[in-house]
Amino acid sequence: GQNIDQPTEMTATEGAIVQINCTYQTSGFNGLFWYQQHAGEAPTFLSYNVLDGLEEKGRFSSFLSRSKGYSYLLLKELQMKDSASYLCAVRGYDYKLSFGAGTTVTVRA
Amino acid sequence: NAGVTQTPKFRVLKTGQSMTLLCAQDMNHEYMYWYRQDPGMGLRLIHYSVGEGTTAKGEVPDGYNVSRLKKQNFLLGLESAAPSQTSVYFCASSYARRGRASGANVLTFGAGSRLTVL
Numbered sequence: 001g002q003n004i005d006q007p008t009e010m011t012a013t014e015g016a017i018v019q020i021n022c023t024y025q026t027s028g029f030n031g032l033f034w035y036q037q038h039a040g041e042a043p044t045f046l047s048y049n050v051l052d053g054l055e056e057k058g059r060f061s062s063f064l065s066r067s068k069g070y071s072y073l074l075l076k077e078l079q080m081k082d083s084a085s086y087l088c089a090v091r092g093y094d095y096k097l098s099f100g101a102g103t104t105v106t107v108r109a
Numbered sequence: 110n111a112g113v114t115q116t117p118k119f120r121v122l123k124t125g126q127s128m129t130l131l132c133a134q135d136m137n138h139e140y141m142y143w144y145r146q147d148p149g150m151g152l153r154l155i156h157y158s159v160g161e162g163t164t165a166k167g168e169v170p171d172g173y174n175v176s177r178l179k180k181q182n183f184l185l186g187l188e189s190a191a192p193s194q195t196s197v198y199f200c201a202s203s204y205a206r207r208g209r210a211s212g213a214n215v216l217t218f219g220a221g222s223r224l225t226v227l
Contacts, residue, residue: 008149033215042199042218043152087151096167097216099144101151 002026002098006088011106012078020073020086020103028093034062034073035087037102043087047073075105083107111135115200115219122190122226130185130222132200139205141183142167142216143175145196152199158183159205190226198222 003025012018024032031050035043049055049064049071061074075082088100113134122128132141139160144152144167154167158177172194174186183202187194201216 004151040221042220043216044218045215048215089152091214095140095214096154096157097142098154098168099152101149 002090002092004088004090004098004100006086006100006103008101009104009106011108014078014080014107014109016078018075018078018105020075020088020105022071022073022088022100024069024071024088024090024100026069026090026092026098029066029090030093030095031091032062032064032071033089033091033097034060034071035089035099037085037087039084046086078107080107080109113200113202113217113219115198115222117222118220119223120225122187122224124191124226126190127186127188128190128224129187130198130200130224132183132185132202132219134181134183134200134202134217136202136217137180138202138217139180140203140214141177142201142203143173143183143185144199144201145169145194146199146221147196155185155198187224190224192226194224195226196224198224 006022034046037043047062054063059076064071085102087102089097142157143155156175158164161180164175200219203216
């Protein structure tokens with residue numbers, strides 16, 4: 001199975017940077033995903049890492065270290081619309097996705 | 110370009126009643142999933158299907174049944190609803206690429222169905 005941990009809540013100021021950490025323990029690893037979920041809406045895909053290193057996509061970046069079972073999502077130049085829950089998810093060898101409980105990010109003016 | 114459509118969006122049931130949630134996708138995805146989302150617990154996989162006519166249990170299957178009679182549809186049934194099944198249910202679908210071709214195999218989610226069992 002999968003054990004995925006991420007902080008429950010984070011607060012940051014508009015224009016700042018926030019880093020959301022995710023640690024995982026898995027019986028098999030086949031990729032790590034980050035999803036964004038606004039209140040009352042469906043999760044939407046943000047990023048995917050399967051090899052060690054940093055993946056950058058605009059204001060969002062995601063990092064993976066497989067040996068440490070660790071990933072982070074970096075949100076730069078925060079905007080009010082970035083207030084949402086961010087879900088870390090790990091895909092095992094069975095190709096099923098297991099999700100962490102999510103980190104609620106609140107962006108303040 | 111509908112993506113994944115779930116019906117109904119909201120439903121209130123009494124304990125012991127039955128109901129079916131319908132999920133339909135128009136992306137020709139092979140895999141389909143039902144998750145439930147509860148506060149502080151994240152998304153938990155109930156059942157999933159890797160193709161028409163096949164289903165498998167996920168992490169929390171008890172109290173639910175599923176069917177995948179057509180590739181585009183995945184039904185989630187509650188035969189005798191319990192208050193513990195009060196939750197938001199999400200359907201998702203993805204391609205079935207594996208190995209080097211799997212890439213992200215990103216899940217596309219429906220908008221969710223909020224179920225309350227009294």
